[in-house]
Amino acid sequence: MTAxxxxxxxxxxxxxxxxRWTLADITTVTWRNLLAYTRIPExxxxxxxxxxxxxxxxxxxFGGAIPIPGGVPYVDxxxxxxxxxxxxxxAVSTSVGLAEDLQKGLIExxxxxxxxxxxxxxxxxxxxxxxxxxxxxxxxxxxYAVGFRIGDGGPAYILGALILLAxxxxxxxxxxxxxxxxxxxxTAQVMAFPILMPLTFASTAFVPIQSMPGWLQGFVRHQxxxxxxxxxxxxxxxxxxxxxxxxxxxLLWIAGLLLALVPIGIWRYRKIK
Amino acid sequence: MSNYSSxxxxxxxxxxxxPRGNVRALDGVSxxxxxxxVLGLLGPNGAGKTTAVRILSTILRPDSxxxxxxxxxxxxEAETVRRIIGLAGQYAAVDENLTGRENIRMVGxxxxxxxxASRVRAxxxxxNFGLTDAGDRVLKTYSGGMRRRxxxxxxxxxxxxxxxxxxxxxxxxPQSRQDLWGVIEGLVAGxxxxxxxxxxxxxxxxxxxxxxxxxxxxxIAEGTPATLKANLGTSVVAVTLSDNDAARRAARLVSSxxxxxxxxxxxxxxxxxxxxxxxxxxVLRTLDAAQVAIAGLALREPSLDDVFLSLTxxxxxxxxxxxxxxxxxxxxxxxxxxxxxxxxxAA
Numbered sequence: 001m002t003a004x005x006x007x008x009x010x011x012x013x014x015x016x017x018x019x020r021w022t023l024a025d026i027t028t029v030t031w032r033n034l035l036a037y038t039r040i041p042e043x044x045x046x047x048x049x050x051x052x053x054x055x056x057x058x059x060x061x062f063g064g065a066i067p068i069p070g071g072v073p074y075v076d077x078x079x080x081x082x083x084x085x086x087x088x089x090x091a092v093s094t095s096v097g098l099a100e101d102l103q104k105g106l107i108e109x110x111x112x113x114x115x116x117x118x119x120x121x122x123x124x125x126x127x128x129x130x131x132x133x134x135x136x137x138x139x140x141x142x143x144y145a146v147g148f149r150i151g152d153g154g155p156a157y158i159l160g161a162l163i164l165l166a167x168x169x170x171x172x173x174x175x176x177x178x179x180x181x182x183x184x185x186x187t188a189q190v191m192a193f194p195i196l197m198p199l200t201f202a203s204t205a206f207v208p209i210q211s212m213p214g215w216l217q218g219f220v221r222h223q224x225x226x227x228x229x230x231x232x233x234x235x236x237x238x239x240x241x242x243x244x245x246x247x248x249x250x251l252l253w254i255a256g257l258l259l260a261l262v263p264i265g266i267w268r269y270r271k272i273k
Numbered sequence: 274m275s276n277y278s279s280x281x282x283x284x285x286x287x288x289x290x291x292p293r294g295n296v297r298a299l300d301g302v303s304x305x306x307x308x309x310x311v312l313g314l315l316g317p318n319g320a321g322k323t324t325a326v327r328i329l330s331t332i333l334r335p336d337s338x339x340x341x342x343x344x345x346x347x348x349x350e351a352e353t354v355r356r357i358i359g360l361a362g363q364y365a366a367v368d369e370n371l372t373g374r375e376n377i378r379m380v381g382x383x384x385x386x387x388x389x390a391s392r393v394r395a396x397x398x399x400x401n402f403g404l405t406d407a408g409d410r411v412l413k414t415y416s417g418g419m420r421r422r423x424x425x426x427x428x429x430x431x432x433x434x435x436x437x438x439x440x441x442x443x444x445x446x447p448q449s450r451q452d453l454w455g456v457i458e459g460l461v462a463g464x465x466x467x468x469x470x471x472x473x474x475x476x477x478x479x480x481x482x483x484x485x486x487x488x489x490x491x492x493i494a495e496g497t498p499a500t501l502k503a504n505l506g507t508s509v510v511a512v513t514l515s516d517n518d519a520a521r522r523a524a525r526l527v528s529s530x531x532x533x534x535x536x537x538x539x540x541x542x543x544x545x546x547x548x549x550x551x552x553x554x555x556v557l558r559t560l561d562a563a564q565v566a567i568a569g570l571a572l573r574e575p576s577l578d579d580v581f582l583s584l585t586x587x588x589x590x591x592x593x594x595x596x597x598x599x600x601x602x603x604x605x606x607x608x609x610x611x612x613x614x615x616x617x618x619a620a
Contacts, residue, residue, distance in 0.1 A: 021385055025382075028379060031379075032371065032375075032379050036370035039370040039371070106366050106367070108327075108332060108360075109362065109366040109367075109380070109427070110383070111331070111332045112331060112332055112358065112360040113380065113383045114352055114383075114384060114385060119383075
């Protein structure tokens with residue numbers, strides 16, 4: 001083997017370039033995570049298949065039995081709900097992925113590199129965001145195939161999708177914290193579910209709130225998934241469901257979640273032993 | 274450099290207690306590594322070797338004590354330290370879903386090299402480590418030996434002057450181990466300072482200029498391999514007997530012939546002495562007089578294994594209970610590293 005390394009002492013400190021390097025580090029970690037997705041085509045295939053099954057299930061099996069107010073077809077009502085459900089379930093992979101990185105010692109290596117500390121989490125959540133953009137595009141195609149029609153025009157639909165993506169992004173940080181707190185990747189998955197299930201299903205994602213008992217309605221009306229679905233539905237379906245206040249309420253929840261979950265994620269990352 | 278020191282790595286009185294189980298992982302460890310040399314940090318599992326490396330590489334903060342790399346405080350100047358060290362872990366910390374080349378490029382970018390420089394360096398390192406053909410394959414397809422080489426390559430991307438190798442050859446087959454030793458020797462010849470932890474005394478004997486033996490978080494011996502061996506006596510008389518009972522009986526008979534207690538392992542008895550040939554003859558006479566039949570007799574230089582055994586009272590491979598339970602907690606994945614003897618490296 002030829003000369004492997006002639007040590008050169010200390011590369012100059014990048015004092016003025018901190019922000020630039022932080023962004024570069026986040027890009028690198030994002031790139032790494034996106035690359036990893038493409039390396040497990042099975043995971044990509046089945047994680048795409050699952051939401052499609054949900055669309056078909058609710059459209060053709062449950063949908064007919066769920067009466068909804070406002071005279072819109074159930075397929076229109078449920079689509080924002082299916083989107084939220086998909087990105088919420090997808091966020092579990094954030095927990096599992098980070099728990100795996102931790103378990104395999106990759107984060108140990110990251111921590112000994114001169115990279116920005118925030119880049120591991122920011123890169124993971126950014127990769128999730130990119131993935132979710134694709135999910136929303138694919139799901140829109142599937143929705144159209146089963147009869148969904150945009151109610152209030154393209155721009156409103158896109159705004160609704162952006163709300164869903166922003167919500168998904170904020171949840172990624174929360175699920176990242178769960179992944180970092182889990183002892184291993186298998187446990188990360190089961191730790192995520194008790195949060196995931198009630199939020200997703202005890203919500204207005206699939207059924208109207210009027211069908212639920214009174215004591216439950218208070219929770220359902222104000223919990224973030226319902227609020228975000230209502231906001232997205234206002235923009236994506238419009239008509240009877242149009243309500244500017246629900247859009248603002250959704251934005252408020254998203255801002256609150258980001259303010260709470262980003263620091264929790266960073267705190268968990270710092271606490272790694 | 275903030276305060277000049279002739280040592281590349283210095284640690285004073287490092288203490289680290291893990292609250293879970295109240296384990297004193299480090300109980301006042303001090304060490305120095307001269308620039309351009311290898312320090313072998315030796316000890317059984319759970320002795321505190323990995324904790325020391327994690328503190329020196331800024332991953333963990335000590336409860337008390339001070340450590341510096343090329344004069345930079347690991348606690349106060351962690352970011353500077355990270356720019357001048359390379360770390361190759363006990364459990365190959367590489368991304369299984371990326372190719373070898375992508376892994377190296379990723380570490381290059383995260384060490385703040387340009388895209389182009391990272392690309393060039395990746396090609397160079399893959400070639401140096403004999404991984405050119407495997408460079409564009411996903412790591413899942415690599416053998417254990419290839420993975421360790423890649424892990425080491427990744428640690429070298431930014432040409433760090435100080436390198437930490439935490440049990441770099443654990444679980445490797447003899448050929449892969451020899452290959453990796455060659456690589457490390459090449460690095461040191463080029464001026465790199467290396468702190469190496471190992472359970473293999475042969476490894477420390479071959480690579481290290483100085484050795485520190487730790488057990489239960491404390492330094493129990495230090496010196497060059499030669500002085501450590503010399504302190505123990507100049508030769509070992511090994512007698513093989515017909516069975517274990519005979520060995521125990523023989524050990525009682527010859528124990529007066531050495532200052533050190535005889536060591537019985539199955540049907541052999543080993544005695545560390547100053548004058549090997551003379552004591553060897555006496556051993557023969559004593560056992561013959563007691564009518565104990567001898568199956569074999571050998572004289573040899575003491576190995577670091579003997580040093581280790583006499584210092585710690587247990588063999589180097591011995592796994593302490595604390596470490597075993599620590600590994601159980603970490604999960605099953607870590608245990609998946611098996612010795613590789615199938616020569617897949619050649620592929």
